[in-house]
Amino acid sequence: MKRVLEIGTLIGYSAILIAKNMDPAGEFITVEINPASAVKARENIRKAGLQKNIIVVTGNTLDVIPAIPGPFDMVFIEAADSEYFAYLKLAEAKLVPDCKAKH
Numbered sequence: 720m721k722r723v724l725e726i727g728t729l730i731g732y733s734a735i736l737i738a739k740n741m742d743p744a745g746e747f748i749t750v751e752i753n754p755a756s757a758v759k760a761r762e763n764i765r766k767a768g769l770q771k772n773i774i775v776v777t778g779n780t781l782d783v784i785p786a787i788p789g790p791f792d793m794v795f796i797e798a799a800d801s802e803y804f805a806y807l808k809l810a811e812a813k814l815v816p817d818c819k820a821k822h
Contacts, residue, residue, distance in 0.1 A: 720792040724813060725749035726780050726806050727798030731760030735767045737795065747773045748787060750780045780806055789813030
C-alpha cells in the first residue's frame with residue numbers, strides 16, 4: 720500500500736502499526752478531532768520514527784476529508800460510530816478505482 724487514510728487517530732497506535740507494514744515511501748494520513756490526542760499521536764509517531772510517513776491532521780473529519788486529495792489504497796475508520804456512514808461516503812470517492820471491474 721502506498722497511501723492510507725485513517726479516520727480517528729486517538730494516540731496513533733493503529734497508524735504506527737499500519738504504516739510499519741506499508742511501502743517505506745508510503746503516506747499515511749490520519750484525522751483526529753481532539754487536539755490533545757493529536758499532539759500525543761504526533762509524539763508517539765515521532766518516537767516510532769515514522770514522522771516522515773504519517774501526517775496527523777487535526778479537525779472535524781466531515782470538514783477535513785473533502786480537502787484531502789486522493790487516491791488512497793485503503794481507508795481505516797475508527798471514530799464515532801454514529802458518523803461511520805458519513806465518513807465512508809466522503810472517503811469512498813477518494814479510493815483507488817477498482818481496475819478489475821473495467822476489463
